[in-house]
Amino acid sequence: MTADPQSSASRTDRSVSGRGGEPVDDSVGEEPSTSEERPSTPNVPASEPPSADRSSNGGIDVHPTGHWKGVTAIGLLLSGIAIASAIPTIAIAPLPGLLLGAAVGLGYVVYGTVSSRPQPTLEVTRSLSTNRASVGTDVVVTTTITNTGERMLPDVRIVDGVPAELTVVDGSPRGGGPLRPGEHITLEYTVTTRRGTHEFGRAEAILRDLTGTTEVVASLSSDDESTLTGTPSFVPLPGAPLRSHLRRETGRLESDSGGSGIEFYATRQYRPGDPMRRIDWNRYARTGALTTLDFREERSVTVVIVLDLRAPAYVRAEKSGLHAVDHGIDATGRLFATLLDDGERVGIGAATPRAELWLKPGIGNDHRSRAESLLASHPALSPRPPETAFRVQYGTKQLRKRLPSDAQVLLVSPLTDDTIVTLARRLEVYGNPVSVLSPDVTAADTPGQIVGQAERTVRITHLRQYGVPVIDWDTDRSLAGAITTAARGGDSR
Template identity: 45%
Template sequence: MSESATNSKEDSVGRDSADGGDTVVADDSHQPVESRRAFDTNRWVGATAVAFLPVGVAILFGRRPGLLLAAVVGIAYVAYARSGEAPVPDLRVERELSDDTPDGDDEVRVTVTVTNTGESTLPDLRLVDGVPPALAVVDGSPRHGAALRPGKRASFGYTVTAVRGEHEWEPMQAITRNASGSRERVSAVDAATTMRCLPRLDSAADIPLRGLTTQYTGRIATNVGGSGLEFHSTREYKHGDPLNRVDWKRLARSGELATLEFREERAATVVALVDARQEAYLAGDQGEENAVERGVDAASQVVSSLLDSGDRVGIAALSAEECWLAPGVGNDHRARARQLLATHPALAATPGDGKFFPSIRLRRLLRRLPTDAQVVLFSPLADDYPVSVARRLDATGHLVTVVSPDPTGEETTGHRLATAERRNRASRLRQAGIRVVDWGDEPLATTLTTATRRWSA
């Protein structure tokens, strides 16, 4: 296969049939075929010189039938190699997914069928499917080679691992060659296919919130007296106070009417802020989840837990793309949060190429944050910018907790230096009174439980 037909995915043995299960077919009988370029393959480089060599020898040494015959044969080969352009393909692509809405880490079988709908034979057809960059091929190959007569079809299949997000297949690359292989044409065949993987919003991670609360009833104990569970104080009885809050023991003892006050428990307003800049797409080893993916997974768990507790929750991102979901509650808000965490381009599994403006993004975030909101920042602390964001938010009255997935390693001197720098950033935040959760390889719920014990000690 020529260099133009290479693909970044790992190649392995192709398959011709799909596994069982429900299928989703992307089929367009009038698919556009975009012919991008045609060029020489240089397969017959030197053949012309070799073919005319007997002619030159015959001229130098006289007319010899054997040399002339060899020259004629060589010239015939050159004419064959140079004759004919690479055919323009007329193809129909059908792409089937075993599941177009899988859960994270599910394996999805992709079956591709290509039909030659044109009137010309394609003697050398090479196909490279446009697998979305965030999906890893774990079985089979997205490449296939075939020779197709008019009306004939070829099928191949491969398996990908589902990851959070909305993934669209890119146009299939079709490389056609003429019979001699001397000319090659690269074309693109589109067949719209989308796979959507939504996070489950499991509430396994219960993050301890701080004292900044709203007027809504919730789970956070305050220093405000009222209706609650924990005793706070007593005050003089007022007409209309409920009888179940009258201090009957004091009345029996002294004859004075008094009303019991309990420590109120109120809801919090929380914004989950994900650091999704290009600098945050880091992973300890190749093949591991990057820090942005881990941050979105942690945000999904925390958002679900907070919504279950009756807190008002919003979502934002430090990213080139605008990303904002105002704090809210209820099932409809939960569905919007789940959709945003799964499909918003700011939280994609792979970094985008947009321009990020640090000061503009922070100013917009500060304008949008409710005055009573606290922030949970999910960031690997890969540079100083998230440190400045956390300190700026804290300085403007928004209590901040940082959950930091650790993408560093100890294998090389560079890794160890990055680890030390990250620890220094976390230390600076703690010295400023900002809570930092250093999240390593263990489950997030375990890390948060350990951090809670340390904070309450």
């Protein structure tokens, strides 16, 4: 995605709206870049007047720009030549012209030296269209910087403190222009919500005087609430990828034993105590023998959704897009809500080297609330990949300790390496049926990406050969559509 690094034109009220479409660099662990260098913000020296930090809760940094060094040198040179020309024996050039040139150059320098530097008398207010949104939702941020002082600020440039994990998809967090007393600059831009809580930082202001000889850099804080929390969606889906019944109409997993139900299973000899409504009266009328009808019994199932939170799962198709873990967590919320609404016992676990993530299988609205809280704030769900490696033997052991013996496992993983395939096979061998939902965020723009895509396809094939159902979910399509297609026996892609 390309972006316009320039701020937009000012409005009639001299406010400036930043709509340049400039995204913030969301590289893991990096700070967002700006067109200005980020200077240090030391504490205000004791010699500074109180008004110097009037609107800034951070520090300020004052330094010369050096823009007029050349003018100073030329002015001094012309002055020297003029002095030399005043001596008749060494006259070089007409004296009046030299004196005029020297006076103009030195006049600019003297003005820039004696003029007062601009004071950061700025107030920042920031508002978000919502402070809590589902992952992938666009949120509009409006930041207003007002000159609360009594002097005009001839050159103000602003860069808002966008969290490093958020991507600007419309507008720009930068703006600038002159500010008279009481005037303001308004920045309006849109960010895409990512999972977790993201706190907006201080806005940085760069102020220059009319001559551009002095530059003041100030860090400005806002008293408004400036946090955005991204939560997974808990909107139910039309089905869930369970081992024996991918598209379930009744919310129950059909068993292989007879009992009460709606689908005929078998007949057997009547036993005292059998309900009268289950006696085969037609056969009794023909043969005089009492027989009992058995139906395929339906029972609730226990499903544990296991998220792949290892470092290899933090992959994305493009730098500005959501990574596979974000897609997986959002899918987990929707699958959890679907299973819970269908009356199943649902829990959540994870394959992660970080702090253990576990929610015991349960039912009910209180259980849903616990799941929402866990997926929104658990430390294992960091937007940054873990620094330690996942040991499959230890990870399998930890999951087996938690998994109920009759639980099915729904593994949510992009299948980017063989380790996660090993984990799925081991859980299957130990008696917990495994199904896989695999968000595909691979790209095919480079030879390396093409190889990675092919290797993932091989892993999906191997899992299916082992008897593990896999839904290959193209994240550009809806999750509900991928599940429905897979349930009908088609290619989920």
